[in-house]
Each structure stands twice: as C-alpha cells, then as structure tokens.
Amino acid sequence: MGVLAFCALKRQVKNYLQLNLSLLYWILIAPFTGQFFKIAPIFRQMVFVGVRAAPMVALTAFSVGVTLAMQAAHSLESLGAQMYIPDLVMLTLLREMGPVLIAVIVIGRSGSAVAAELGTMKVSEEIEALEVMAINPVQYLVVPRFLAMMVMLPALTIFGNYIGIVGGWAVCRFALNFNTAGYIMRALESADTWDLYSGMIKSAVFAWIIITISCNAGLNVEGGAEGVGQATTASVVQALLAMLVMNAVLTGIFFFAG
Amino acid sequence: MSTDSTIIEVNNLVRRFGDRAVLDDISFNVHRGETLVIMGGSGCGKSTLLRHMIGSMKPTSGSVRIFGEEITAMKERQVERVRLRLGMLFQSGALLASLTVDENVALPLVQHTKKSPDEIEQIVKRKLEMVGLTGFEDLKPDEISGGMKKRVGLARALALDPELLFSDEPTSGLDPIMTAVVDQLTLKLAQGTHMTAVVVSHDMTSAFRIATRMIMLGHGSIVAQGTPDEIRNSSNPEVQQFIHGEPDGPIPLNLSQEEHKDHQHVRPRPFLGARFRFHHKRP
Numbered sequence: 001m002g003v004l005a006f007c008a009l010k011r012q013v014k015n016y017l018q019l020n021l022s023l024l025y026w027i028l029i030a031p032f033t034g035q036f037f038k039i040a041p042i043f044r045q046m047v048f049v050g051v052r053a054a055p056m057v058a059l060t061a062f063s064v065g066v067t068l069a070m071q072a073a074h075s076l077e078s079l080g081a082q083m084y085i086p087d088l089v090m091l092t093l094l095r096e097m098g099p100v101l102i103a104v105i106v107i108g109r110s111g112s113a114v115a116a117e118l119g120t121m122k123v124s125e126e127i128e129a130l131e132v133m134a135i136n137p138v139q140y141l142v143v144p145r146f147l148a149m150m151v152m153l154p155a156l157t158i159f160g161n162y163i164g165i166v167g168g169w170a171v172c173r174f175a176l177n178f179n180t181a182g183y184i185m186r187a188l189e190s191a192d193t194w195d196l197y198s199g200m201i202k203s204a205v206f207a208w209i210i211i212t213i214s215c216n217a218g219l220n221v222e223g224g225a226e227g228v229g230q231a232t233t234a235s236v237v238q239a240l241l242a243m244l245v246m247n248a249v250l251t252g253i254f255f256f257a258g
Numbered sequence: 259m260s261t262d263s264t265i266i267e268v269n270n271l272v273r274r275f276g277d278r279a280v281l282d283d284i285s286f287n288v289h290r291g292e293t294l295v296i297m298g299g300s301g302c303g304k305s306t307l308l309r310h311m312i313g314s315m316k317p318t319s320g321s322v323r324i325f326g327e328e329i330t331a332m333k334e335r336q337v338e339r340v341r342l343r344l345g346m347l348f349q350s351g352a353l354l355a356s357l358t359v360d361e362n363v364a365l366p367l368v369q370h371t372k373k374s375p376d377e378i379e380q381i382v383k384r385k386l387e388m389v390g391l392t393g394f395e396d397l398k399p400d401e402i403s404g405g406m407k408k409r410v411g412l413a414r415a416l417a418l419d420p421e422l423l424f425s426d427e428p429t430s431g432l433d434p435i436m437t438a439v440v441d442q443l444t445l446k447l448a449q450g451t452h453m454t455a456v457v458v459s460h461d462m463t464s465a466f467r468i469a470t471r472m473i474m475l476g477h478g479s480i481v482a483q484g485t486p487d488e489i490r491n492s493s494n495p496e497v498q499q500f501i502h503g504e505p506d507g508p509i510p511l512n513l514s515q516e517e518h519k520d521h522q523h524v525r526p527r528p529f530l531g532a533r534f535r536f537h538h539k540r541p
Contacts, residue, residue: 117356120355121354121355124350124352124355125348125350125352126352126353126354126355128314128348128352129346129348129352129353129354130354131314131341132312132314132341132344132346133341133346133365133366133369133414134338134339134341134342134366134369134370135365135366135369136338140369
C-alpha cells in the first residue's frame with residue numbers, strides 16, 4: 001500500500017513538472033519558432049479570472065480592511081496608540097492579507113473551475129481529439145489560462161488592497177473620527193514601495209501555483225464524472241496548501257532572513 | 259501521390275495489458291483508396307487497434323507503418339506531422355463543448371492553415387453541407403442530438419481533406435437515412451479523392467455497403483479477412499454468427515471476471531501532452 005501511494009505521488013510530481021516545463025516551452029521558446037500563441041483566448045480567460053471576480057474580491061477586501069481596523073482600534077486603544085491604525089491596516093494588507101486572501105478567492109472560484117473544465121474535457125475525449133488533430137493541449141488550453149492568471153491575480157491584488165484600505169478608512173473616519181487626509185498621510189508614510197512589491201511578487205508566485213496545479217489536476221483526470229469531482233477537490237486543497245506554505249516561505253525570505 | 263500505394267502496414271502487432279494480449283500478432287495492409295471495415299464483438303480490441311494506428315498507444319511489439327513511416331518509433335512532433343494527414347471521427351464525436359458547431363469544424367483550419375476567415379467560413383459551410391447539416395452553425399454541441407454531433411465530428415475530421423480517415427462507429431446512433439448519407443459520403447470520398455478509410459463498425463448493413471475489404475477481430479487476433487463477398491460466404495461459423503447477429507454460436511457471450519478487469523485497463527493512454535511538441539503548419 002505504501003509503495004503504491006509512493007508511486008502515485010511520484011507520478012503526480014512527474015506530471016506536474018512536465019506540465020511546467022512544457023508550459024515554459026510554449027511561452028518562452030515556441031513563439032520564436034513561429035508558433036505564437038493566440039491572443040484572443042487569453043483575454044477571454046482574463047475576463048473570467050479577473051473581471052468577473054472583482055465584486056467578490058471587493059467585498060472580501062472591504063470586510064478584511066474593516067476587521068483589521070476594528071481589531072487594531074481595540075488593541076491599540078489600551079496603549080493610547082490609535083494613530084497607528086492606518087499603519088497596521090496598510091502593512092498587513094500589502095504584505096500578507098491582500099495577496100493571500102485574494103489568492104484564496106481565486107482558488108475557490110477560478111482554480112476549481114479550470115480543473116473541472118479541463119477534467120470534463122479529458123473524460124469526454126475532447127483532449128484526445130485535440131491531440132489527434134495535432135493541436136497541443138498545453139498550447140491550446142493551458143497557455144491562455146496561465147497567462148491570464150499571471151496578469152489578473154496581481155491586478156486583483158492591487159485592486160483588493162485599495163478596497164481594503166478604503167475599508168480601514170471607513171472605520172477610522174466614521175467610528176473613530178479620524179480625518180481623511182490624516183488617514184491617507186499616515187497610511188502612505190507607513191508603507192514603502194517594497195511592501196507593495198513583496199505583495200506583488202507573492203501574488204505572481206501564487207498565480208503560478210494555482211493555475212499549474214488546477215490545470216494539472218484537470219488534465220490528469222481518470223474515471224468519469226467521479227474522477228472530475230475528485231480532481232476538482234484535490235486541486236483546491238493542493239493549491240491552498242501549496243499557496244499557504246509558499247506564503248510562509250516568501251515572508252521568511254522577504255522580512256525575516258533579509 | 260507516392261508510387262507505393264500501401265497506406266497502412268501493420269505487422270505482427272502485439273499489445274499486452276498485464277498477462278493478457280489484447281492484440282495478439284495482428285498483420286494487415288491497407289492500400290490507397292480502400293475502405294477497410296474492422297468488425298468484432300465489444301472489447302475484442304478494435305478501439306485499441308485504432309489507437310495504435312493513430313499513434314496514441316505504443317505496442318508491446320510489432321510495427322505499424324503509416325504512409326510508409328514507422329509510427330511506433332516516432333517522437334511526438336513526428337506523430338503530429340503524420341496526424342495532419344489523417345482525420346479521425348470519434349465514437350462520441352468528441353466535439354469541444356465550449357465551441358459552436360462551426361467553430362469546431364473550423365478548429366483544424368484555424369490552427370493549421372493560414373487561410374482567411376472568409377475562406378475558412380466557406381470550407382466549413384461546404385463540409386457541413388456534405389454531412390447534411392445546415393442551419394445549426396451557431397449551436398453548441400450540447401444543443402444538438404447525438405447523431406448530429408457525430409456528423410459534425412465527421413465534418414471536422416474531413417476539414418483538412420485528409421488522405422486517411424479513421425472512423426470509430428460512424429453510423430451508430432444515426433437513423434437509416436443518415437447512415438446511408440454518411441456511407442455514400444465515405445464511398446464518394448474514397449472513389450473521388452482516393453481517400454483511404456478505416457472504419458470500425460458494428461452496423462453490418464453499412465459495413466457491407468462501404469467496405470472494399472473487411473477484417474473480423476476476435477480474442478485479439480484476426481478471425482477472418484477478405485472482400486465483403488468472401489466474408490459473406492465465409493465458412494467460419496464465428497463470422498457467420500457475427501454478420502447475422504445470432505445469439506447462439508461459437509463466440510462466447512460472457513467475459514470472465516478477469517477478462518473484464520483487463521478491459522478496464524484498455525483506456526486511452528494517460529495524458530502525454532506535457533511533452534515538448536511542435537506544431538507544423540501546412541504549407
């Protein structure tokens with residue numbers, strides 16, 4: 001049993017690495033040999049991954065901003081340091097909560113959809129049909145989803161950060177009687193560009209993790225509708241775990257070791 | 259046209275799943291312009307044989323040559339080059355559910371040719387007319403019937419004017435009139451453009467109508483082969499039972515549990531698309 005599980009794991013890791021290599025080939029090398037990927041499908045995917053997710057991201061980010069400000073108000077009041085609320089909201093959002101929470105939403109929304117879609121295509125012989133038509137499934141299906149995700153997750157993160165800061169402002173302005181200019185000044189003073197960049201790097205890495213795990217799960221589905229369900233669940237769980245572990249690693253590299 | 263008119267050459271093809279040989283020492287040739295019908299009971303290895311011929315499964319031993327080239331020893335990109343010259347109709351049609359009917363038929367043209375959108379539209383319209391479908395261009399595969407999907411699949415397989423057409427049960431699920439239309443189309447292409455066709459079929463009426471040669475598979479090997487007349491007059495009781503569809507006869511009705519379990523392994527190969535591949539545009 002242990003040996004079987006090990007073999008299955010080995011196969012999965014191998015598939016995953018192969019997918020990554022193939023993806024890099026189709027994006028970085030193939031265009032120079034005259035096989036440029038098509039642009040239109042990338043925009044279609046960007047609308048799905050990014051634009052349609054914006055309301056959800058906005059609601060989440062606003063709630064998080066409000067929550068952070070309220071928690072900060074409570075704790076900092078006892079120290080008489082309520083003026084630092086904007087600092088806390090800003091830094092937490094830019095460095096951690098923004099990238100992580102928006103990645104969580106995108107995993108639940110788009111990652112699972114990609115795994116289910118590609119999985120259904122696999123079990124209904126569509127992928128095989130593509131191969132028989134000499135159309136590479138990685139180029140045709142994975143590349144547009146990958147590029148759309150790489151662009152849209154960081155974009156959503158910037159958008160979410162902004163909305164989250166507005167959430168913090170709402171609490172400060174209406175509950176704590178901060179003045180708006182003071183909130184903005186304080187927030188901008190507290191953060192430097194590296195705080196923003198570190199969050200952007202994180203969300204780019206998360207985008208890579210999410211889309212490759214989802215596509216890999218979808219393309220390797222076996223066994224009908226049940227298999228599609230299992231692959232979708234597995235893709236969500238694996239992407240979440242990988243994303244959170246990677247977040248810890250990156251935080252360690254950016255803010256602890258350095 | 260090459261002087262060698264042998265399009266497919268299968269020699270001593272063996273494919274094992276575990277201990278069981280699903281294909282056991284199969285040899286046959288298909289010449290240009292021929293229509294070969296492969297028949298046989300469910301699970302006798304027909305689909306496995308087809309998958310070896312399109313290069314998506316590798317044999318345990320033996321050789322398969324398509325257009326004079328050994329497909330079993332090819333790298334993925336060479337296989338793709340061969341695949342541009344053949345069309346395949348899947349049993350279910352295997353249309354892309356996210357694309358409309360005309361986008362499905364246009365897909366090989368968009369991907370592999372540099373034709374203008376207008377030209378492609380013309381070709382798509384012509385191909386769909388050939389299979390008797392007009393007015394359904396903007397529907398999704400979910401919105402049309404199974405038989406229509408199959409005909410769209412056939413139109414897509416013919417989009418690049420292949421020299422070689424593989425069909426997996428092209429007429430199952432079609433009404434008798436549509437079956438005749440599809441059969442006539444196959445015949446017309448075979449006679450007019452010297453297209454070679456390999457058809458896997460259960461439908462005996464259709465098989466005898468289109469075949470120039472027939473092969474009957476059983477237990478992984480060839481039970482009988484010959485022209486339709488030879489098959490019809492065969493003295494082999496298995497052949498007679500099959501073509502007349504009699505419940506009693508030498509062909510065993512039940513598979514043992516072990517055999518059944520083995521069949522579960524006869525799936526399309528696992529996803530190999532993650533390998534490096536190249537696209538070769540048609541000149």
